[in-house]
Amino acid sequence: MTDRRTLLLDRALDLVGTDGMRGLTHRAVDAAAGVPPGSTSNHFRTREALLAGLVGRFVERERASAEAALEAPVRDRRDLVAMFASFARAATGEERAATLARYALLVETAQRPELRDTLLGAGAQVNAWAADLLRAAGSRHPERDTDIVANFVTGLVLHELAMPDPGFDPAARLAALLDTFEWIPQEDR
Template identity: 55%
Template sequence: MGSRRDQLLDAAIEVLGTSGMHGLTHRRVDTAAGVAHGSCSNHFRTREALLDAVVERFSERERRNWEEIAVRSAPRTADELALAMTLFAHEATTTHRTLTLARYAILVESGTQPALRARLLATGAQVNEWFHVWLRLAGSDDPERHAPILMNHWTGVVLHELAIPDPAFDPSEQLKALVAAIVGERVGT
């Protein structure tokens, strides 16, 4: 089991993912974590401090989720990259649904909170660097330009599935077509 801090942050992610931004209070985090009231505020004095730490924690958890997929698929072609993105979309909307809903709640909140936006940009930069490697391996000659196109589409697909779940959710064909159109296939693969 992780530290008390991680326990509280995971509980905060659970609260965000199930109750949204307005449901996030120190008291609700304490209840969700099963700890004495006041524990969350002892670790995170303000709501801003809690949100800042939550961003770091969900980024860490999402990176681990991406890495698990990378180990399973290690994309080296456009098709394999589309498959990895599809796997991550499925996991983001099922197994890791609450984590993903928490991320989207914070993304919306960052629209009115510059400090939160800055934290998201910093943690997102780490993910972008990692995704750029995948793009290069899949044949992209301009990962810095291609990454936002692919990830913004992926983000929209996942958001739509979270908001309006489809029992037949399968973004594989659209992701495959988009990745192929943007990245193309590497000659000789």
């Protein structure tokens, strides 16, 4: 069973994903969570405390999501394309609200630097995992390539969220990007 604090933060993330940061109020979280008025304020006295809790919970959920995605073995570029394309499709489809919350929180950290360290730590962990995947697939420069892929996927997803394309095909675009990288032949790994 989910504890009350986690329930409140999950509903707060849902609100940010559907209504943006302007929809994040203590009362709105109470209503979304179906708890008595004042419950959110009992756990998070100020908006700043609610935002800090929200960023922390977001990071927990992102880590769990990344760990699940990383369970599939990656042996080559095709596996990488499939994994990153699956992420992009989910981020713009069934995980759309969570993705919108992710971008809203990123913008918020630009305006509230005190929230940044939590996101930077989580981002560094995800980048390390991605570099390991690129290394396993044979990238000659996995750390550099991780930065390129991460920024490309971020932009690809953001663009699709803002201007949806019925023919959205992240796999073709990702394959074209990965084809520009230097790869170690499979027999040499």
